[in-house]
Amino acid sequence: MIHTEAATYYTATKKYELSFPSLEEDLDVDVVVIGGGFSGVNTALELAEKGITNIALLEAKHLGFGGTGRNGGQIMAGIGHDLDKVRKDVGDDGVRAIFEISDQGADIIQARIDRYGIDADFCHGYGYLGYNARQAKTLRAWETDFRSLNSKHEIRYVEGAEVRGIIGSEVYHCGLLHMGGGHVHSLNLLLGEAQALVGHGARIFEFSPALEVSYGPRVKVRTAKGTVTANKLLWACDSFLNRLEPELHRSTINTYAFQCMTEPLSDELIERISPIRGAYSDIRPVIDYFRVTRENRLLFGAATPLIEHIPGDLKAWNRALMLKVFPYLSDVKIDLAWGGPMACSPNLFPQIGSLPTHNNVFFVQGYTGFGVTPSHIICKILAEGMAEGSPRYDLLSSIRRASVIGKDQIRPLIVSAGKVWHQASGYWNGRR
Numbered sequence: 183m184i185h186t187e188a189a190t191y192y193t194a195t196k197k198y199e200l201s202f203p204s205l206e207e208d209l210d211v212d213v214v215v216i217g218g219g220f221s222g223v224n225t226a227l228e229l230a231e232k233g234i235t236n237i238a239l240l241e242a243k244h245l246g247f248g249g250t251g252r253n254g255g256q257i258m259a260g261i262g263h264d265l266d267k268v269r270k271d272v273g274d275d276g277v278r279a280i281f282e283i284s285d286q287g288a289d290i291i292q293a294r295i296d297r298y299g300i301d302a303d304f305c306h307g308y309g310y311l312g313y314n315a316r317q318a319k320t321l322r323a324w325e326t327d328f329r330s331l332n333s334k335h336e337i338r339y340v341e342g343a344e345v346r347g348i349i350g351s352e353v354y355h356c357g358l359l360h361m362g363g364g365h366v367h368s369l370n371l372l373l374g375e376a377q378a379l380v381g382h383g384a385r386i387f388e389f390s391p392a393l394e395v396s397y398g399p400r401v402k403v404r405t406a407k408g409t410v411t412a413n414k415l416l417w418a419c420d421s422f423l424n425r426l427e428p429e430l431h432r433s434t435i436n437t438y439a440f441q442c443m444t445e446p447l448s449d450e451l452i453e454r455i456s457p458i459r460g461a462y463s464d465i466r467p468v469i470d471y472f473r474v475t476r477e478n479r480l481l482f483g484a485a486t487p488l489i490e491h492i493p494g495d496l497k498a499w500n501r502a503l504m505l506k507v508f509p510y511l512s513d514v515k516i517d518l519a520w521g522g523p524m525a526c527s528p529n530l531f532p533q534i535g536s537l538p539t540h541n542n543v544f545f546v547q548g549y550t551g552f553g554v555t556p557s558h559i560i561c562k563i564l565a566e567g568m569a570e571g572s573p574r575y576d577l578l579s580s581i582r583r584a585s586v587i588g589k590d591q592i593r594p595l596i597v598s599a600g601k602v603w604h605q606a607s608g609y610w611n612g613r614r
């Protein structure tokens with residue numbers, strides 16, 4: 183069920199009735215993009231805005247079939263989970279440069295929405311939440327960092343009784359309010375961006391999986407009923423890449439996240455849950471994340487903390503976690519639950535670049551569960567690299583891609599070991 187079509191909050195509230203034909207001809211283009219999620223559509227749109235519009239985008243199912251149509255819609259600050267993990271690749275100056283761009287995602291999304299009139303329910307207000315004094319220290323440090331990057335929005339650390347001013351739960355000791363973050367209807371955002379992309383003259387093909395790709399000065403992609411020949415190719419399949427591109431397949435490993443959607447709640451209940459009508463996550467290595475929606479529903483999501491598995495009853499599994507945070511929702515009905523895979527990179531940082539053997543074959547993947555906002559920053563930079571080149575593309579593409587050995591044989595074991603390590607390291611990096 184997890185790899186097939188998921189009925190989600192997003193599909194239930196989709197506002198764009200966009201559909202595209204499958205490829206049934208032989209095309210010759212400048213750029214072929216494989217994958218119709220935020221990565222593929224955003225990079226193509228960035229290229230189109232630069233005047234490179236002879237683009238064909240191939241999507242195996244429908245736009246937003248992958249993580250882009252299943253996520254929590256959380257607009258958080260940052261890129262990757264821990265910039266220290268890329269310090270050995272890019273040095274102190276590189277980390278500083280990445281940090282400088284790491285808060286730009288929300289503004290890029292807002293600019294897109296404004297420029298193309300996209301109806302995606304962008305709502306400002308984010309709460310990072312902590313359970314204890316160790317996490318309080320981390321949140322205070324984040325407050326300083328976030329303020330140094332963003333003076334436009336209110337960013338404020340809260341503790342004790344003040345926490346209840348941003349979140350209606352007794353379980354949290356502290357919080358960091360960031361009014362630059364928030365939440366968005368990610369499928370409507372994607373579809374609005376896709377509509378903008380075709381408005382620039384690019385072509386999108388749905389239900390057109392790339393079946394075979396050959397590299398060379400010109401790349402050729404074969405689908406069931408057509409081909410695309412192009413000067414440049416972009417792989418943007420994230421957790422759905424499978425083995426079609428073995429080198430990229432080796433560089434990430436999939437893990438899963440799950441979420442549920444409550445029935446519509448009363449205004450009073452929403453006011454109690456979220457006085458800011460915002461989005462939230464705690465800051466543990468494996469987070470709980472949740473938000474309210476425009477229709478007064480609560481979306482609550484999480485991943486398994488240690489042992490990698492797909493819970494049998496997603497509604498019950500998510501509900502149990504939700505009730506730990508909001509015990510007063512025990513009578514509330516869960517209308518839907520769903521999940522999906524997320525490609526994780528060994529350094530928990532998204533991967534962009536071109537293949538060492540083929541400099542016209544580009545890729546983007548491995549957001550490690552944190553791709554809504556980062557994809558909007560990363561794909562802007564990737565498009566710079568694909569078009570004219572840029573120092574920040576050189577910087578991000580210089581980050582090493584390690585291989586995940588054994589991922590096809592013992593994936594759950596590797597992910598579980600990774601989670602145990604990640605959880606334990608949370609004690610010394612202030613996230614537990």
Ligand SMILES: Cc1cc2nc3c(=O)[nH]c(=O)nc-3n(C[C@H](O)[C@H](O)[C@H](O)COP(=O)(O)OP(=O)(O)OC[C@H]3O[C@@H](n4cnc5c(N)ncnc54)[C@H](O)[C@@H]3O)c2cc1C
Nearest residue numbers: 217219220221242248249250253254256392420522553554
């Ligand atoms: C349950 C869940 C919750 C999440 N919550 C959040 C969140 O709240 N905030 C956040 O920042 N991130 C979140 N994420 C992560 C985020 O959604 C992803 O990082 C992001 O959407 C990745 O976008 P993408 O375009 O790279 O990949 P995807 O959206 O997965 O798109 C890849 C596309 O490639 C297509 N494809 C694959 N193979 C082929 C082929 N051979 N030919 C053609 N097309 C192909 C797939 O069908 C798919 O549509 C979550 C992810 C999940 C699964």
